[in-house]
Amino acid sequence: MNISCSARKPWEFHISDWLDFEKSHAKIHSNFEFEYSDVDYVFGQTEEASPLWGGRIGTRSSLTRVDVYWLYDKGIGLKLPLSNKIFNDDVYKDSKSLLSNYHREGNSILVATHKLAERVRQDFPKYEIEISAVVDIKTEAQLVKATESKLFDTIVLPICMNDDIDFLKNIKDKDQIRLFMNAECSYTCPHKVCYGTISQINNGRLESVDENGHTLMKCSHWDLGMPRTFYDDDVDWANFYFDKSKFDALGFSKYKLVPSWASTQRTNIMYKDPNNVLYVQQGK
Numbered sequence: 001m002n003i004s005c006s007a008r009k010p011w012e013f014h015i016s017d018w019l020d021f022e023k024s025h026a027k028i029h030s031n032f033e034f035e036y037s038d039v040d041y042v043f044g045q046t047e048e049a050s051p052l053w054g055g056r057i058g059t060r061s062s063l064t065r066v067d068v069y070w071l072y073d074k075g076i077g078l079k080l081p082l083s084n085k086i087f088n089d090d091v092y093k094d095s096k097s098l099l100s101n102y103h104r105e106g107n108s109i110l111v112a113t114h115k116l117a118e119r120v121r122q123d124f125p126k127y128e129i130e131i132s133a134v135v136d137i138k139t140e141a142q143l144v145k146a147t148e149s150k151l152f153d154t155i156v157l158p159i160c161m162n163d164d165i166d167f168l169k170n171i172k173d174k175d176q177i178r179l180f181m182n183a184e185c186s187y188t189c190p191h192k193v194c195y196g197t198i199s200q201i202n203n204g205r206l207e208s209v210d211e212n213g214h215t216l217m218k219c220s221h222w223d224l225g226m227p228r229t230f231y232d233d234d235v236d237w238a239n240f241y242f243d244k245s246k247f248d249a250l251g252f253s254k255y256k257l258v259p260s261w262a263s264t265q266r267t268n269i270m271y272k273d274p275n276n277v278l279y280v281q282q283g284k
Contacts, residue, residue, distance in 0.1 A: 003034050004079065004178060004256045007044030007063050008264055015042060015067035018259075025260045026181070030241035036074050040254075041108050043079035048098045051091040053202045054083030054112055054134060054195070068102075079108040083132035085199040087113045099124050110156070112199075117151040130154040130178065133186070134195050137161075140170070147173065154178050154254060159187040160229070162242050168250055178254040182241045184265035188228040191220045221269045228270060237267035 009018045019036065027033045044062040045053055063078070071078055080102060082095065099109075099120065108128040111117045117129050131137070131146055133156045146155050159180040161167060171177055186192060197218045220226040238260060247255075258265060 001034065001038050002040040002254045003038050003181070004041045004043060004254070005039055006257060006259045006264075007042045007067065008259055009044070009062050009261075011062060011064065015063065015070055022257055022260065025239075026241065026257070029239045029260075030181070030244065032181075032241075032244045036076065039076050041077040041079035042071055043081050043108075043110060045081065046078075046098070046102070048101065050082065050095040050098045051202055052082040052084045052087070052095045052098075052116065054085065054110075054132070054199060055081045075106075077106040077108055077128075078102055079110055079130070081110045081132070082116065083110050083112040083134045084202055085112045085134065085195060087115045092116070092119055096123075099127075103127065108153075112195075114149060114151060117149075121151060128153045130156055132156055133158045133180070134192075136192065140167070143171070147176065152176070156256060159183055162247075165250075168247070168252070174251040175253065177252060178256050179247055179252055180242070181244060181255045181257050182260060182265075183237055183267075183270075184258045185221070185267065185269055188230055188270050189220055190226045190229050191224075193218045193220050193224065219269075228272070231270070231272035233271050233273050237270050238262045238265060 005019060005022050007015055007018060009015075019039065019042070023034060042063075046063045046068065047061045047065065068078055080098070084091070103124045103126050105126050107126070108130060109120060110130045110132045111120070112132045112134045117131070120127055120129060129152050131152045131154070135142075135146075136158050137143055137146060137155065138158065138161060143155065146152055153176070155176055156178045157180075162179055168179075180187075194217055201217060218224070221228070244255065262268065
């Protein structure tokens with residue numbers, strides 16, 4: 001079992017505290033337990049600036065130098081979420097210092113473009129490379145393309161694919177796949193527009209806030225009013241976990257944990273009824 005744990009935390013938490021929280025939360029709310037030795041990577045933005053940061057706005061560093069060295073001491077790899085959807089020579093040049101700083105055996109990068117993967121394979125061969133869930137691989141053709149490229153050590157599927165058991169059964173190389181163990185708003189998102197606008201913000205093509213201080217990141221729910229792909233107001237999404245034993249039985253062994261933290265998971269927008277008690281409990 002290999003668990004990739006999010007380090008998207010308030011900076012004042014030490015990474016050991018955050019991992020202990022993720023361990024205890026999973027133990028209490030799910031059917032699996034894990035130890036530090038089961039964690040292959042911790043992922044999050046470090047203190048360095050880079051236009052290749054993706055997933056979250058790049059000014060929100062969560063891993064300090066103290067955190068990184070604690071991970072190294074425990075034999076846990078650092079995964080850099082360089083999952084920006086925009087790639088060119090300029091942004092790569094501006095990110096080479098970051099890539100050089102953490103270029104060592106046992107570390108990994110998360111990418112959203114084949115071009116970045118190709119450059120890293122050539123220039124920084126010690127990194128393991130994962131293709132991000134941002135790419136939204138949902139079909140056999142997409143999976144085959146990623147696999148046959150020989151660029152990726154691991155392929156992270158979007159959360160919604162956990163429900164497509166027939167698709168999962170038919171995957172030949174299950175050791176290459178990483179599945180989510182819990183959920184955040186992308187699970188039921190109809191159109192992940194935030195990935196594109198965050199990429200533009202981190203890439204410098206779009207300001208992060210307008211003249212009134214409002215974020216320019218767009219959300220399919222808040223900004224476009226799109227309904228979720230499904231609703232289940234009986235589920236406590238902030239404390240929800242998939243049944244890991246089901247995926248174990250299919251032959252999967254790599255998993256991903258997102259923070260069990262309502263403000264980070266944005267689980268409040270996953271409820272259809274705004275008066276739902278679970279919605280209210282999250283303070284939104």
